[in-house]
Amino acid sequence: MAEDNGSAPSANLDVIQDIEVTVSMELGRTQMTIRDLLQLSQGSVIELDRMVDEPMDVLVNGTLVARGEVVVVDDKFGIRLTDVVGPIERVKPLK
Numbered sequence: 001m002a003e004d005n006g007s008a009p010s011a012n013l014d015v016i017q018d019i020e021v022t023v024s025m026e027l028g029r030t031q032m033t034i035r036d037l038l039q040l041s042q043g044s045v046i047e048l049d050r051m052v053d054e055p056m057d058v059l060v061n062g063t064l065v066a067r068g069e070v071v072v073v074d075d076k077f078g079i080r081l082t083d084v085v086g087p088i089e090r091v092k093p094l095k
Helices: 008-016 034-038 087-094
Strands: 023-026 056-060 063-073 076-084
Touching: 056 076, 063 087
Parallel strands: none
Antiparallel strands: 023 056, 056 063, 063 076
């Protein structure tokens, strides 16, 4: 049997570190009928389910991993993480 010297977890992570994932930020959500969707035009406003001061969700491949606030860095939007979701909370939707 191989001896565990504590390096196995890092060796396992090395295998997956170059896999690309999709990271997205969610400002909010809403539901609407197709009829309402088809009536949207330039200048239409869609009300979302979040308040202005609520943090945005950070999703990796559709799974919530963190929350944060919008920042501007060199004329580009970014997100400052304010809360990282723990592993137990991340797997709840999978059950």
